[in-house]
Amino acid sequence: MGNIQTILTNRVSGLLASLRHSGIKQVVLSPGSRSTPVAILLGKMQDEGQIKLYIDVDERSAAFFGLGIAKASGQPVLLVCTSGTAAANYYPAIWEADSTNVPLVVLTTDRPPELQEIGTPQTLDQPKMYSTAVKGFYQLPSPSAGDGNAELAYTDYIVQKAVDQACQHPCGPVHLNLPLRKPLMPDVDQVVSLPEQNIFQTKLTPVLTSAAKQHLTRLFAGKKGLIIAGPVQDGHQNAAEIAEFAEQMNWPILADPLSGLRGYSHALSTGDQLFKAWDKLPTDFQPEVIVRTGATLVSASMINWLANKSAPVIYLDEDCSWKDHSLSTTERIAAAPAQILPQLSDLKPAVSQWFERWRKLSRTIRKILETATSFHPLNEPGVASVISKNLPADATLFVSNSMPIRDIDVQFDPQITSTQVLCNRGADGIDGVNSTALGVASQLQNNYLYIGDLAFFHDLTGLMMARKYDLDLTVIVQNNDGGGIFSILPQYQEKTQFEKVFGTPLDLKISAIADMYDAKYCKITTAGELADIIRQQPHGLTIVEVVVPRQAVPEQQDHLKAAVADRLQEFLDENHG
């Protein structure tokens, strides 16, 4: 089978071909020494048009960038790094991928067994490194002498298994570890006989038994139902089917901002405020049955309401993950709404005023929020509102955790269904947000990121990918000089310690950051300026600094809640008195 270089080239080419056949089209590589043959042969595959290769030197950012690609494309993404702490830097994004069921295939290169545990540099316990955060771990055979057919066949089989695991619902990250011996240089001119095709897979569809269908018909037909639609999870695209079922049943959808449902005719965007005011509502809003879809809701008030509901909750658990920390589920169907709801297309709807009653209430709350949100001076809910109203059609809005996603939950009320809202809403970290948004931007059009100054700073290195790959992203940095979210938590009352341990003012010079990355930059203070920039749909990396007062956050929150409570009473007196 020839010399060491031939063997190395053959095995690594075989591994990469198997990954390509299994559906890997995009790769994020962080350069290093041990990964040399993989890197060079990936470069060759890119030249041959077989894959799209991104290079990102900060592995933490690289993994989040890959997460963004996978989120936006719905396809598994390969991450490749060298041995040592490089691999440990992937960890936050791997946990997020595990939490939101994003298919990542992590290929770490390693030193061979005979260099483990004896003080060799950059040699860690990689096989156990990702602990329970990955769905599967596979130690690949190190290229060695012999004819290698058994090793190649094994690698091809394991790669198919690993990528399948990553892409089977619930999707998630898998880990391949490849020990490599020196010399590490492959022969790029070598002609390699590669694995030819994958095992053919027969597809199945879940169908309701007639008993199950009868049971659901009894539960749903003619009933006053509510659909509580959580975030899109696991790459499922359910929005159209959920919306159609809601129309058919005359049921309202309380739609999370990440559900993909806002903008559909029966979807309401006011769940957070509505359930905060639940105690004031008359009994004619009481549902007889609740259908829950998607992942954990952004709105805490909706989760609290679910925990105390009095109707049965049927959870369409599309990712089979039992995600329900309201503990409100009474029945569970382990399938996606898009698979189940069309099988119920002949059910009788609820009475016509049922949905109308909710729509009217929701419109009232929306009007109150409009009036109560302050645009002079521009505050945090105001920023979220201006963004929500001015996004172009087909825009993708990536939203940071912490305050931005909460404000978008309240303010985002589109009239169209083509705006996509995304967020790392699984582990809910403020890390890797710039990178994930840029990964998304590498796949989609009209990209916006809405983020606070802390999260923007946390992933400062991530912005490099925008300059390197000429990505279009307009970053709206809501700069309140620190951790605004803590101001709405009880510790805000503990004034002596607050600013020191929670306020965390960074006094960021955002213009210097823009300068560093050759980004367009502007600092604005009014709603009009913000609306103008968003509507311009800027190209390249644009950083828009919106200065808002942090100290005002608790007052704004109280103000909105009080406004809704007050004026809702008038509405109810008029309509349900």
Added chain:
Amino acid sequence: MGNIQTILTNRVSGLLASLRHSGIKQVVLSPGSRSTPVAILLGKMQDEGQIKLYIDVDERSAAFFGLGIAKASGQPVLLVCTSGTAAANYYPAIWEADSTNVPLVVLTTDRPPELQEIGTPQTLDQPKMYSTAVKGFYQLPSPSAGDGNAELAYTDYIVQKAVDQACQHPCGPVHLNLPLRKPLMPDVDQVVSLPEQNIFQTKLTPVLTSAAKQHLTRLFAGKKGLIIAGPVQDGHQNAAEIAEFAEQMNWPILADPLSGLRGYSHALSTGDQLFKAWDKLPTDFQPEVIVRTGATLVSASMINWLANKSAPVIYLDEDCSWKDHSLSTTERIAAAPAQILPQLSDLKPAVSQWFERWRKLSRTIRKILETATSFHPLNEPGVASVISKNLPADATLFVSNSMPIRDIDVQFDPQITSTQVLCNRGADGIDGVNSTALGVASQLQNNYLYIGDLAFFHDLTGLMMARKYDLDLTVIVQNNDGGGIFSILPQYQEKTQFEKVFGTPLDLKISAIADMYDAKYCKITTAGELADIIRQQPHGLTIVEVVVPRQAVPEQQDHLKAAVADRLQEFLDENHG
């Protein structure tokens, strides 16, 4: 025992008091919501002068900053963060602490058991998160009703155990996970009865048995010995004892730049070049016995030489970690040199010309290196040389992995012993270097960092701590616009793929970075300018950009090696012909 707040305050105060009694004096906190009671009570302890508290919003940087404090102070450092991916960001520094035996106590706060695995935000498998990277994991009891005495006593005991584990050789990281329930606000005015004192520990000293002493006497007395001194490990301070033993025995010390030994009378700094030229040396340099101390050597040529040595190697394995990937050890003593060598103070030395022969050879190599290193135009070995020669007394030089530590290995030849050289030389990552250097700078005086542009960029957020805590650090950024180290590896020959997958040019605007952090900045090109700045001992954060050509790296390396080989022959012909 009172209400929930009283219980919470009592338990968390007790935990922190136990940590303080066990030796925690410095804490790095990354703010978050779940860690609220710990954060607030740490703020109170700082006000009372019981601890020094640092706040760092990027947990990856925070952990490396804590690593730097622990490295420089020799004391265990406490890291505190909230739940979720925050904890995962600590991972790279935890692996480095595990690899270099640095005592870190990681306190992650968590959601309580009843919120695990059901889709609660920011809830990951924290108990298994750090896998095999930590020496111990302890799940602390969540504060709950009852008199709490048993919980407090248990926490006090476990904290003593955990901190002891972190500080027992081999030192390393330990993990405490604290589940907390809402409400999370403690009462800062509450008077708490705290654990009073630790279990008294009786100390032991390892003493050689008389048989062992006889055996070592036979091995060492009158023999031509070499001491190969690797990096200081595990907080051991062995330099004085090793140097004294070398003088007593008339043996040379081949001293790694991280051994703390360079500058001592019998320590030689030319090991890397010397062993590269070993084949040319006459047999009168052949040692009869080799004593190895410390961790894995920076110099690959010294490791290769050890692997092929013909004399017995006695490894004083101070951190009991069997770190010897040269596999050259023939005998092993599981104790620190400072414990063992003074017990051999009556041994007869080697013949007097033995050390003189090595010293003369080493001086010759040093002179050749001086002549062969180019300062016009300034190149990478030149930068390392200028830094080495101009550091003030009592300076601390933190060196990045990749090329800087290799160049310092060759060029650092101090005449004094008070310059300290530090590096994250365990997992050998280029991550977290700025942060570790700043952690060190928070403890010591006259701090310098020598780093390449990739590593500097990788930990860009880490620089924030300099501005926030007014730390003095002069950062010498050797800017070769990319990954210079790859140019000395075989892949440099693969020109088609090289620049794309290894060169990784970032085109960093270092002046914008300096602007962002309010750092003093200058860009220099000559040895004289660099020497001037180093000698000025600047205050605050100073960023010195030294532009060097990346493409020249392989030529420089070849040039130095060839120069030594050539001129060494002349010297040997004259002296050993």
